[in-house]
Amino acid sequence: MSVEPFIGLSALLFTIGAVGVLVRRNAIVVFMCVELMLNACNLAFVTFARAHGNLDGQVAAFFVMVVAAAEVVVGLAIIVSIFRTRRSASVDDASLLKL
């Protein structure tokens, strides 16, 4: 089983996730796209672990999952609290930084 198709798939998924982050306005969907990017990275990690014959890549993927879980929990909590105050889950509505 060669490595390149897995890496290519990983790159493709990462790009799709990134474009999704840019084009979607619903904060929850943006979050999902971020998860997609993280998962694409995980796939690359696992693939490289197999290519190099050690488990460090899998450990890294494991850590990514843990961090992702924590991030999702906090992120969603933030979305909920923003929604509570602004009655909106649009990332464009939180644009007070502009002039």
Added chain:
Amino acid sequence: MTSLSSVVLAASEHAEVVPVAADGVFSWVWLVVAIPAVSAAILLIGDGAGDHGPLDRFGHLLGTAASIASFVVGLVAFIALLGRDAAERAITQDLWTWIQVGGFDVTMSVYYDQLAALFVLLITGVGSLIHVYSIGYMADDPRKRRFFGFLNLFVAAMLVLVLAGDYLVLFLGWEGVGLASYLLIGFWQEKRSAAVAAKKAFIVNRVGDLGLALGIMLMFAQFGTTNIHEVGLNVANASQSVATALGLLLLLGACGKSAQVPLQSWLLDAMEGPTPVSALIHAATMVTAGVYLVVRSAAIYDLSEVARTAVMIVGAVTLLFGAWIGCAKDDIKKALAGSTMSQIGYMMLAAGLGPAGYAFAIFHLITHGFFKANMFLGAGSVMHGMNDDVDMRHYGALRKVMPVTFVTFAMGYLAIIGFPGFSGFFSKDKIIESAFATNFWAGLAALLGAGVTAFYMTRVMILTFFGEKRWRDDVHPHESPKIMTVPLIVLAALSVGGGALLFSSWITDWLAPVTGEEHHELPVPAIVITAIIVLVVAAGVALAYVLFARREVPDTAPQNVSVFTRAGRADLYGDAVNEALFMRPGQYLTRSLVYVDGSGIDGAVNGTAELVGDGARGLRRLQTGFVRTYAAEIFGGSLVLVLALLAVNLA
């Protein structure tokens, strides 16, 4: 011409003067300056409460008393100086260190020698008389107190100038008298012409002061000191060109202060000031500071024939220049101002002759101080009686109604034209003789000047005191009060007897340690020259008599006159030349510079600012505040990063 050996001789003579420290009465000479300075400070900044404070009522008395006290101190010091040996007559007293920067040391010191002593007496003596006169002349002026404060300030500054032992201190006094002159010319500042004249005097003087300042800087650069005595010692070892440069720069300064060609234009306008000011500052004392400077810097001029010749030429040109203007003016003060320029030209001419002429320059300076102050005060007295009318064509036949003024003015007149026996006769005669002995053309110019002087002074005399009454209807001439006539009488006496200073060559012997001494043999006996001078003077008087006493004097100046008269009335186009040569090009230069500044420099600066501003406005569009825009930028950045990595790898 002076031979080289005599130059060296003269220089070595200066080196023999060793100043001695002040003791006894001489340690109080500084009071001469301090008294009027303190008085000026009190009058100008003390007690400004109300219009009728004690200073406003008695301020003029304080100012006059200060001047007289200063004169008394000067007189005591002079008498003490007379009692000393000639070798011990240069006295110096260090008061305090004024500037001490690295190797540059300027001590505020009093340098009191024979020359300074004469000047102190002239300034405080004539100054005191004019103070007394001003009490009467300015009696009705509401700002009398300020006037006397300015007069005292002038006296103090002038004394600083003549008592300075250092060129920088001299410069301090030099600028001080310039300031006082400015303030007093513009004393009636509500008159536009007076304000403009004050500014003109100040600005023209700046040109001359620049020369003096550069000269002082050159001294410091060359010798590391600006002490007058030390500069005199050092200059003997310096190169010819340094001495010439110093001489010419100091001459420029002297030209500015003494209204010599080409910086003469301010003096005629300066007559806008009150008449006592014209008498004190613009006739007797300040304008002669240039002559003092040249004589004081004798050590420098002794070494540079070029500089000396320049002084002589300037003097000769101004002599004729001023006389010409004096012939054409109908304004009595301007006629006298032209005469002042002319007489200072005599002094400069004499100073340009070198050691042979220095003493005579000072002698003429002193006698001129007497008779010209006398005549200016007389003119003031006439104006006082004529409702401040200055046009001589409106005078006439005043000798009967103003007998004291007439007699005193006549004494001054006889002195200035050089009537035998009067002071001007001796001083002018000596200058013309020395000029002939040194340079024929200089002597001829001086002789011609004597004739023209006789002509225009006779004209002034006839127009003012003789002939028909040409008074305006509402004018009722009367003799001036005693407080004004007494100074006139004193000055008239001095004008008559001033020649006594030459008795048995007293003044030349007295000044010899300062100026050096030299005598040139005349090609013909002195008595012949004197006779010629008297003849020329008589011819000038006769011509004026024919032209003005035997004819009707027109009430207004005739317009169809010769080109010479027209030029004289226009001050020989001095203002026109200044405007054409300096003012207009200066204006064009400043205008073009303003344009360059506005469009070029400001344009570049503002353009840069606009560029930055526009750039910022453009870049601001990137800051939308939307998270997704920033995410897009980060994504784009990572793309660039990957591209860069790829480029590096492929390379």
Added chain:
Amino acid sequence: MTAFWLLAPIMVLAALGVVLARKAVHSALLLAVVMICLAMMYAMQDAPFLFAVQIIVYTGAIMMLFLFVLMLVGVDKTDSLVETIRGQRLVAVGVGVLFGFLLVTVVAQTTVGPVIGLGEANADGNVHGLARLLFNRYVFAFEATSALLITAALGAMVLAHRERLEPKRSQRDLALERMQRYAEHGEHPGNLPTPGVYARHNAVDVPALLPDGSPAESSTSKTLRERGVVREGAFQNDVAVTLRKLEADGSPRERGVIETGRSNGAEEDQ
């Protein structure tokens, strides 16, 4: 490799679906598809532990969390796919295409060398191998992760928690408040009218009628209004629509009890 080539298109399509789907719920479900496929890929690549964790943690826990939050937040206009920032979509797609193209190019350039495989590393079993690494070399990172998780849990609680600053209002207080508002602002004190007064079909999406015959907007759910699936409430209109439907069907039925059989969005979403 057959499994890979089977799964890869599904994953790419599902991922595109996540980005393109109009409704957030669809995105979430499609993301679950991607994740399950990923889990299978992990299994293919000798990572059984990660396979399990992917299914349990990601698909099981995280996706559920997403769905819960979706339910809490509800549906609003942000589901619209119309771009509001000028040029954003163009930039995103342009940069994305370039980026993806570049990454794939780079991958094609690299030579990974011979694939070693995990046979040796997984000799004691994958879980053992991972455990050995986690509790030896990565023990500090592992412990730090636990701290991170606790912090995240606390953070989420703090963020989502709302401090009660006043006593809980009783039913009496609420009733008094309602009457107060009615007295001051004329606000309707009772229940809002229920939809579907004329229950000839699934009446939730039909507004009640006011006495003058006009539809009462406030009687339908906000979510349905946002989605634009509320039917017009006028009776005549409704009768005409129904008749038209009946004629089109051609099958005579009992009037009054009509099953449209048409599923509507509300059922799909929740």
